[in-house]
Amino acid sequence: DAGVTQSPTHLIKTRGQHVTLRCSPISGHKSVSWYQQVLGQGPQFIFQYYEKEERGRGNFPDRFSARQFPNYSSELNVNALLLGDSALYLCASSLAGGQRAYEQYFGPGTRLTVT
């Protein structure tokens, strides 16, 4: 089975622009979470979606939004980019059921650079 996939792998944007990041979960996984990882730090939770509904939101401004599609893939949108948004954006998927419900598997991430 394919793991979690994300696109694009790298992205360079300028301040004030908008960006859309995409994630496809592991087949059969129904929950997708987004994390931001700044260099030298642990991942920080942004959003969690399950069955197309938002189930959790971290301490991020309203410039960050996300959605989940019927096929369980997900998009993360960031508006009015700031230099401080430069980071690795990670998507993680979970079965959200059964004995291994809590296990989260990460994608390779999208490296966003804002100039």
Next chain:
Amino acid sequence: GENVEQHPSTLSVQEGDSAVIKCTYSDSASNYFPWYKQELGKRPQLIIDIRSNVGEKKDQRIAVTLNKTAKHFSLHITETQPEDSAVYFCAARHSGAGSYQLTFGKGTKLSVIP
């Protein structure tokens, strides 16, 4: 909200020695504690996890222990090998139905010296 503290931030060991990384958490309702290994430029990889109803779990050279009373958990790697060199993150899952939010520690950079 949940807060996870991790130490040490860096750890160097000789090949074959053991390595121990410790984490503390603040929310006594947290019930799931995974450990991730992240090599340079790669995704975090789930290496072991433990639930709050278990005190210890082992998988070959890796073990995790949990002390709910003290709200701390530890990763133990025995017989370390150069390929164990990476950054290790601990995390705690927020309580609450349907929540899969993880709060991560700041990471421990492990260097295994051949």
